[in-house]
Amino acid sequence: MRKLSRGRIVALLGTIGVAATLTACGGGSDTAASGGCDGNIDAGAGITVQWHQGAEAEVKAVQQMVKSFNASQSDVKATLKLVPEADYATSLGGQADSDSVPDVVDTDASKAFTYAWSGDLQPITNCVSDEQKAALLPSIVRQGTYANQLWALGMFDSGLAMYTTKSALKKANVRTPSLEEPWTAEEFTAALGEFKKAGYSKPLDLKKNYGQGEYYSYGFAPIVWSSGGNLLSDDYSTADGELNSDAAVKGLTVFQSWFKSGYVGDNTDDNDFLSGRSAVSWVGHWTYNDYKAKFGDDLLVVPLPDFGEGPRTGQGSWQWAVGSNADADAAWKFIEYTLQPEQQKIIATASGAIPAVTAVAEADPKFGPGGDLELYVKQHEEGISVPRPTTPAYNTVSNAFNQAIQDIIDGRDVKESLDDAVKTIDQDIQDNDGYPDPS
C-alpha cells in the first residue's frame, strides 16, 4: 500500500504539470529541423538502436552488427532494442508522442518523414560526406531525402518484380518478357488464362496473405504509376486527378479483373508459388532464397507488366534515421558502420536485399551482370523504380491507398474506391496546412 500512495502523490504532482502543458502535447514542443552532426562525439556516449523485429535472419544480423560495432571502437556504446514489426508503427507513434524516439531508429521507407516533420528526427545531411553519398545506390539517397535534407539512409534497397519458371512459360506457351520488352497488361492477363489452362489452379500469387498494410502500397502502387497515374501530384499537394485519374482507374480495373477471373490465390500457407498452384509470384526480393532453393536454374525474375507508360516498380526499404534527442555524431558513427563493406555483406546475405553501397551490390554475382537479380539493380539505376512519395503525408497516403487496394480486391467499384482514398488524403493534407516544410 505504501508504494501505491507514493504513486498517487507523483500522479497528483504530474497532473499539475500536465495541465500547464496540455497544448504542447503531441510533440508540438519539439524544435524541427535543427541539430545534425557537429563533428564531436560527446564523451561517454551511449546510444539506443531500435530495429523492427521482423525477419529472424535480419534480426540476428543486426544483433551481430551491434555487437561487433561495440567491439570495434570505444567512443560509442550501442544498445539494441527490438520492437515487433506488427505493432511497430503504433509503438513508434507512442514514442514520438512522448518525445522518446531512440537515437538510431529504423523506419519503413517514407514513413520516416512523418517524424521528420513532427520534429522527432534530426537531419543527417551534414553527417554524410560527398564520397559516402556517391558510393550509395541513387535510389537509397532519393528515398531518404525530404525538404532538401537527408533524413534517413537504408542499409539496403528492396527489389520488386515477378518470379516465374522457364518450365511454366514453356508449358503454357507464353513468351519470356524482359525489361526492354515487358509483358503488356493485356498480354499478362491473357497469359494468366493460358497458365490456368495449363493446370495452374491459381496462376497468380500476389501475396494476398500479407494482408492490407504497407506491402499493398509498395507492391501495387507501380500499377498506378505504370498506367500513367500517380499517388500524389508532383508537388505533393493533392491526390485529386492523380490517384483517381482515368489512367489509374484503368490500371487497377485490370488488377481487379485478375481477382474476378479467379486467377489470384489466397496464399494462406504462403506456398502457392512453391507448391505449383501459381505460375507467377508478384513479390519483393525477400522470397528469392526460398524460390531459388526450390526451382534452381528454372527460376526466372521478370519485370512487372507494363500498363501503358512503361514498367514501373517499387523501391525503398527500412532505413536508419536519427532521433531528435540523439547526439547525431554518435548515432551517425553507428549508421556509418553499417555501410561498411563487411557489414553490408552480412545484412545483404541475411535480408536477400540489394546492398546500399553500389560497389558491394555489383560485386555480388546475384546482382551483377547476368545474375538472377540483375534486374533489380537495373530497375534502380534506370529510373524504373519510383520512391513512395517522400512527404509527411505519406502515412495517410499509404493507409488510404492500401485501403482502396483492399476494397478493390474485395470487389468494390474501382473509381469509387480511389475517390474515397483521394478524399481521405486531401482532407489530411488540408488538415495539416499542406504539411509546410520544417523550417
Add this chain to the structure above:
Amino acid sequence: MFSLPGLILLGLFLILPFVFAIYLSFTNQKLASPLPVRWVGFDNYHRVLTDGDFWRAFANNLLFAAVVVPVQTGLALWMAILVNKRIRAAKVFRAIFFLPVVVVMTVAAVIWFLLLDPNRGLVNGFLGAITFGAVEPGWLQSTLWAMPAIIIISIWQGAGFQMIILLAGLQDIPQELYEAASIDGATKRQQFFYVTLPQLRNTLIFVITITMILAFRLFDQVWALTRGGPLNSTDTVMVQLVDTGFERKQIAVASAIAVIFFVVVLSLTLIQRIFLKEERS
C-alpha cells in the same frame, strides 16, 4: 475517506482523460504534428456525423447488439438450465463452457483465424463435408460473412460468462416454487415461463445491460481479425475511433467519436432502464 483512493484514481485515469478528450474534440490536435493547436468549434462533430463510414460502423454495432444480446443471452440461459440439472458431469460441462472466457483475446483471434480460413479452415472443412461442398462461406474475407464470424467468435468467448451469472440466479430460485407449480399441474414449459423467467428478471436485466454495453464497445476481436474490413462490413465505432486516432493520427476527431459514443450509449442505457425497470425489494 473510504472513497478517496477510488475517487482519486478514477479521477486521474478516467475522468480527467475523458474531460481532456472533450476538450480535444473541439480543437484540431493531431498526433505527431508541429502545427499550432486551434479551437475549431463543432467541426470535428460535424465531420464525424456526416461521415458515411461512421454511420456504417454505428449500424454494425446495432446489428451486432441486435443479434448477440438475444442469441447469446438465450444460449447462456439454456446452458445454465442444462448444467443446473441434477445429472452427473454437470460440473465438468460447466467448466468446459466457461473455458473460452479465460482465453486471452489475442489468442482467440489467431485460433479462429485459422479455423475460419475459407480454404483450409476446419469450419469450412466440416461444413463442406456435411453439405458436399455446397456451403463454404468466405467468413472473414467476405463482406457477407465477416460479421457472422465475429458474432460467432464473440458468443464462443462470452456465453460461458453469462451462463455463470444466470446459473447463480437460477440457484437462488426457491425450490418450493417449482414444487408448488408442479402440484398445480404446470408443465415444464409452463414452469419455465411462469416461475423461472419472472424469478430471473433482475439477473436477466443485469446480463442484458452488460451485454449491450459490451456490444457497443466491440473492438478487440475486430481489431485483431479484420480491422473493420472487408469493405467496412465489420467496422465498429471503437474501431473507427482507434483507427482515426492512432493510424490517421487525428486525435481530435477520435475524441469527438469518443464523446458521441458516450452520449449515445448513455442514452440507450437510460432508455433501457426505463423500459426494463429492475424490481428492487
Add this chain to the structure above:
Amino acid sequence: MSTAAEATTRKARPVRERSWPTYLALTLLAVFFLFPLVMMLASAFKQDAAILPDSNSLKAFIPNPFDGTNFQDAADRADMWILARNSAIISIVTVIAGLAVNSTFGYALARLPFKMSKPLLLGVIALTIIPFQAVAIPLLFLVSELGWRDTLYVQMLPFIASPLFTYLFYSFFLAIPTEIEEAARIDGCGPVRTFWQVVLPLAKPAFATVGILQFLQIWGEYLWPVLVTTDSSVRPLPVGIAVFYTQPPISWGDIMAYATLTVVPMIVVFILFQRWFIQSVARSGLKG
C-alpha cells in the same frame, strides 16, 4: 424432439428426469466450446509444415508428426519468460490494489452517509460506459508527460480503480443486512474496524469474483501496452504474440505453442478455483 423424448419417459422411472437429450445437448455444446482449444493444443505439438495441410480435417486434432520443439522456439523468439513474469506482476499487483480500492469505494457508496453519495453513485454508473479506447489517447499524453513510458506501473495504475467493479462491490454490500454493522458500532467499532473485522469476512465471495474478473481483464490487455511500452523487459504476454505475425512463412506451430503457454496458466487457475468462483458469483452482486 418432444415426441421422441416422451417415448422414453414412459419407460423411465418417474423420479429421474430423462437425461439423454440433456447429455446430447451438453455434448454438442461442449464440442463447440472445446474444439478451438483442442486444435490449438494439437497444433502446438505439431510440425509447422503439417499444420496447414491438416487444418481442414479431423487431422487438425492429432499432433502428428509430433514436435515438441515449438515451445522452445516460441519462448526464445518472444522472450517469453520475461513477458510472462511481467504479466504476472502487472496482473497480481493491479488486482490486489484494485480489490482494496474498489471494495472501499463500493462500501462507502453503500453505507457511509454523506451528501454526495447519490450523485456519486450515478456518476460511477455513467463511468462504466466509457470504454478504455476512448480515454487511451489523453491518457497516453498524461503518462508521456509524466515520463512513465516503458514501466510496469504505467500498465497497472490506469486499471486499478474501476467503476464497474466498484459498482459490483456496492451492490454486494447493499445486500448485507445493516444489523450486523449496527451491532459492531454499538460494540464501539469505528467505520474502519467495522469494515475490516465485520464486513470483509462476509465479502469473501465478492472479492473472489471481482478478483478473477479483474485478473482476466488485465491479463488480456493489448492496446495499452502496445502504446506505452516498447521494451520487452516490461512488455506483457499478449503483446509478444505479434513477434510471430510478421514474416511469412508463418510458423503456426510456434504461434500455437505461445498461445497455449499464454492460456494454460489461466485455465489452471480457473480449474483450481472453479468451485469457489462459481459459488461466489451466486453470492456477489453480479447477478443483479
